[in-house]
Amino acid sequence: xxxPLLAAAILAGxxxxxxxxxxxxxxxxxxxxxxxxxxxxxxxxxINQLDFTPSENKLTIRTIFPGIQNPSFxxxxxxxDLVYSLEEINKVPGGNVVSFSRTNxxxxxxxxxxxxSFGDHPCYLALSxxxxxxxxxxxxxxxxxxxxxxxxxxxxxxxxxxxTGSSINKDRQNAPHVHSTVFSPDGKFLLxxxxxxDQIYVYAFDEDAPEPLTLSNTYKTQAGDGPRHLVFSADxxxxxxxxxxxxxxxxxxxxxxxxxxxxxxxxxTDGFPGAVGxxxxxxxxxxxxxxxxxxxxxxxxxxxSKNGEGNHQLVxxxxxxxxxxxxxxxxxxxxYLLSANxxxxxxxxxxxxxxxxxxxxxSMKVKVHKPVxxxxxxx
Numbered sequence: 001x002x003x004p005l006l007a008a009a010i011l012a013g014x015x016x017x018x019x020x021x022x023x024x025x026x027x028x029x030x031x032x033x034x035x036x037x038x039x040x041x042x043x044x045x046x047i048n049q050l051d052f053t054p055s056e057n058k059l060t061i062r063t064i065f066p067g068i069q070n071p072s073f074x075x076x077x078x079x080x081d082l083v084y085s086l087e088e089i090n091k092v093p094g095g096n097v098v099s100f101s102r103t104n105x106x107x108x109x110x111x112x113x114x115x116x117s118f119g120d121h122p123c124y125l126a127l128s129x130x131x132x133x134x135x136x137x138x139x140x141x142x143x144x145x146x147x148x149x150x151x152x153x154x155x156x157x158x159x160x161x162x163x164t165g166s167s168i169n170k171d172r173q174n175a176p177h178v179h180s181t182v183f184s185p186d187g188k189f190l191l192x193x194x195x196x197x198d199q200i201y202v203y204a205f206d207e208d209a210p211e212p213l214t215l216s217n218t219y220k221t222q223a224g225d226g227p228r229h230l231v232f233s234a235d236x237x238x239x240x241x242x243x244x245x246x247x248x249x250x251x252x253x254x255x256x257x258x259x260x261x262x263x264x265x266x267x268x269t270d271g272f273p274g275a276v277g278x279x280x281x282x283x284x285x286x287x288x289x290x291x292x293x294x295x296x297x298x299x300x301x302x303x304x305s306k307n308g309e310g311n312h313q314l315v316x317x318x319x320x321x322x323x324x325x326x327x328x329x330x331x332x333x334x335x336y337l338l339s340a341n342x343x344x345x346x347x348x349x350x351x352x353x354x355x356x357x358x359x360x361x362x363s364m365k366v367k368v369h370k371p372v373x374x375x376x377x378x379x
Contacts, residue, residue, distance in 0.1 A: 029055045032331045034338065035083065036061065036347070037074040037373030045369050047071045047085055047109065049377075050347065052364075054336065059349065059366045065109040068098065072372045073124055076102065077131045080377050082153040083109055084134055086122040095122040097136050097145075099153040112153040118160040119143045124180040124229075129187040133158075133207050137192065142176030144192055146212055159211040165197040168223045169245060173198070179228045179244070185236040189216065189257050193227040195244060200227060202257050219259040221250070229280055234287040238262075242292055247276035249292050249304065251312055263311055267294045267302050274298065279326045285334040289315075289357030293325040293339070301325065301339060301350075303357045316358045321348030321365065329374040340371035347371055 036048035046066040052059050065071075070088035077083075080102060087096040095117040100109035119141025126135045134147045134155065143162040147155040163176035177196035183205065184191070190213055192201040198221045203213040221227050226245030232238070232254070239259060241250040251263040267278055274297025281292045290304040290312060303316040320328075322341025330337045330352065337350040337359055349364040 029053050030333075032336070033377040034329060035074045035076060035373075035375040035377060036340070036368060036371050037072045037085065037327075037375070038368065039070050039072055039088075039342070039370040039372055040068070041369070043067050047074055047083075048368060048371075049107075050338075050366065050368075050374070052331075052336070052338070052349065057364065059347075059364045061347070061366050061368050062107060064107055065100065065111075071098075073122075074373060075125050075127060075375050076377060077127065078379060080104060082112075082149075084125055084127070084153075084155075086117060086125055086136060087114075088121050088123070093120050094118075095120060095138065095141075097122065097125070097134070097147065097155060099149075099155050101153060113155050115147065115155045115157060117141075118145045118157065119178075124178075126181045126183055126190075128183050128205070128207060129185065130207070133205075133212060135181040135183075135190060135213075137178040137181045139177050139179060139195075142178055142194070142196060144178050144181050144213075159213055161203075161213060161215075163192075163194055163197060163201065165194075165199075167196065167198040167226075169226065172196070172226060172245060173224070180230060182230055182232070184254070184257075185232055185234075191230060191239070193230055193241070195226040195228055198223055198225050198227065200230070200241070200259060202259065204257065216257050219252070222246070222264075225250075228278060231281050231283055233283060240281050240283065240290050242278045242281040244278045245276075247278045247294050247296075247298070249278075249281065249290070249302070249312075265304065265312060265314060267292055267300070267317075268298060272298070277324075280328055282328070282330060284330055284352070284357065285332055286354065288354075291328065291330070291337065291357075293320060293328055295324045295326060295342075299323055299325060299341075301328065301337070301359060303359060305357055315356060318350075318359050318361065321350070321361050322346050326372045327374055329376050332376060332379060338374055340374050342370050342372050345369055345371070347374070 119138025121140035124137035167173035225243035228244035277295035322344035324343035
């Protein structure tokens, strides 16, 4: 009778060990987090944080800094402990740039500093690759400003550069309108897209200089394009430029600070009868696909990939899941894309096919007042 008892005891011990190992190897659910910039109408509104846990079908959003006016663009440093937002102030000239400290797991931000943007209606922020300099684009002011960042996140103004000129669209291009400022991956240049003058201004960047930006050259787009946002390829050799007014994705070579056009791809079919308003362009984390959003009457997300000949081609166009997809972003692993639809007051989740780049809308969405920017935390 002893042998069966011994065998049973061994089997029970084996099962217990197996159960313990299975428990130990179970991975915690992945949660993706984003800062959400918004337009505000009430003091209770402001900067939000969105948390998305796909395995639990969980999508939540909460306000982490209320009371700031129109924080329509918000970024964080690589560790996520410093956050920067602009403030588009209603009905008065000017705007602000605000810095905050942030602690993971807490439901709020702590303001560190507030400083003028030195221009009207700030609309875009960018951190230099080493995160020591912050730049802001002022849309109505037609200029850009640069700030030095102290270790605690406090901002000190270094420089403001004023653009001049106009272009052919009298309703939108009667003056300069700087819409974005983007550093090259190597940190040698800053590119400023000016919707009002149909130009990309290429500035040489020296972080140690009292005024870190010096104009190197300009690239002229086609008249009436209205360049809005741009993004570099991972190797820095290409720039993907989104033309807001013509809804065109332009692919450019970038070599030692010089831009040269390679390709123009429309976000709409020939003869599209409605209004357009190309808004955001991003490259997938794996570098294989380019994504662009289009507002107006289109309300679409477009997917592009590079073919064997080295040219980019449209592979898919899908509904954004709402109205006015001003912004969108992808999760760090490239499995999901989240679309921020300003006019329908929601953020919609899409699954991404990592091979084809194609998007499939899920049932997951969350309501939030006028979401207009998504910044991915944890990079």
